[in-house]
Amino acid sequence: MVKTGAEGDGQSTDVMKINKPDDLGDIATLGMSLAEAKLLLAGVQREIVAAQARAHAVRRPDCRCGGGVCHVKDYRDHAIATLLGQVTVRLPRFRCAVCGAIEVGVDWPSHCRSTPELDQLQAHLAALMTYRTAADVLEQMFPVGAGNDKETMRRRTPTAGAALRDHAANAPETAAAITVTLDSTFIRSCEDGERHLEVRVGNVETESGGRQVFGAVAGSSAGTSTPSAERKARH
Template sequence: MKIVVRIELTTDWGDVNTIEVGRIDRPSQTLDPESVGLSLADGKQLLHNLQQAVIPAQADEICALRRICRRCHRWTALKDYRQRKVDTVFGTVSFRSPRIVSCACEPPWYLEAAFCPLWPIIPERATPELLALQAKLAAQMSYRRVVETMREFLPVSEKINHVTVRNRALRVGTRIDAIELAGVQPRNPTTEWTLAIDGGFVRRKGKAEVRSFEILTGRLAVPGEKPRVFACVRSELSDLTERLASLVQTHAGTPHPRLSVITDGANGIQSIYRQLPFGATPILDWFHISMRVRYLEQIVKGLPPRSETEQYTKRALQTYVNKLRWCFWHANVAKAEQRMRQISLLCRIVVPQTQQFARSLEQLAYRLDELFAYLESNHGSTIAYGKHYREHKPISTAMAESAVNQVVNARMCRRQHMRWTPRGAHLLVQVRCAVINGDLATRLAAYRARIDRVPEDVLRFLEFLQRAAEAEPHAF
């Protein structure tokens, strides 16, 4: 059996052209399981040949259409052709790119100058689909693995390597950075939003004093919808608060949303809510408070009393410590501070009989001072956790910590030996968040729509040139 694949190209004005894109031989005498149907290599070659036929035909058709002035219908001059190459999902294609002399009566330029009609359509060396595909894969696996995967399944150029994929992924990250899309559904102004923030650390590239840097990650959640992931490197943003405020306002659909900010109270994250242009309710993560109380409970439980004084001290400490978590759960901060001060007083006035008991009391006092400092630095962030829990409201940064695992650890830390620059990590996590949120293509379309608009000052200048040319035609 011989298979001949031909395509028929029909222009908008009716011209028909038939092109053969491939021949496949399947002799019945040598038929085996490996030659049944089309192989992967056959499919890749057919797709590449098809792409080689379509793009030059499109270029010629666009050239023929753009040579006719849309106002005076004059046939404009063709200056020359230049050879161009473009990387596509189905291989690299070489085609002729014409340069046409524009008509003086045609907007928006009103000048006789050479221009390339394909430049607005193919402004780069790669098509937008290929850029989006490489960025999407690079956000989920290493750059070298992306090259291997694409070469396995697609007829991409052999010249594409991991450096090309990295540069294109970061280019996509630059384009979608700071582009936020509004929510699809209309929002109720009384809807309560939750912003959970946490941080993850990655290894820094180069020889620097600080060997790692932090990537701020979290989720914006609202009841009944999928949470939205965000991430950034604080040193790469001029104003982190402005970025987070724009994120919340865009999706909430109001400049003054009802927002709760949940943090673990570390690394200065708790101060973010104070700089927001609208009111926000700070919430200190319950898990971190509970674990600090757990440290105290374990120390008291492990106290080795040898005398009656030590036994009485242990029973008193157990009475005070066992009620701490209940006080925080029900927002009775005053009573919690009172019990903590009683514990601290016991640790200082009791004279232990054994050295081991003394070391345990010192450790208990140290952990208690840590808890005091933690609560003081996050003053006003503790809430009635029990009430929030019964109302099915979030009280911990669990969704932010899962975002750290999903965005940062899975791509940059866990079993990854790469080192990162802050700028490269910032741009890559933008792409990864867009892939997780499922809006990478939409954000790229929003970027293209933004750059396709001609600035107003340029339009006014062109209108001025047109009026001047109409008033004094010989001057131009």
């Protein structure tokens, strides 16, 4: 893995060594296996996170007292579960030289234990299957390494659902207004043993001028929506 700087200089890091036979006598050796791919992805993820952490550690926060200069006090490791494996983010803590206050860093969510991508996938799988099965799918397909326990998914799924519920829904670009009117009346029945029938009629109209009239007898599965029914409804 090669990291290229702004001036073109690069640093290389060995992530993983893969040995494969030169012939295809055994089809099972074709390409990388799932286990090798998981190890490779996890190794690349660790290297990228480490590079990001080093760049982030250079930044210095502003002290809350307003006039102090923050110096590095110590370093703390933060274990974060990601879809491509658990990583350790090593970040400094700072102490103000004037007031002695301790700052944890610049824009770092100190209480975060997993990435949003992993949380969303966990919630999606848990909505489609049982927690145990969803955790097994994650373990089989991705090098998660942490956060794929069924009890962890049981706790995180309601939290992800609450976040979706509280998220403001986007209004549709166009919304067609539909007006529905309903009415009912009783008429004398011509059948023996029935004195009255309850007839229900309705009218549906749109802003563009479309119209549909329907009618039905209460207790009957048959309904009408023909022009003759419309004329009868008007009378």
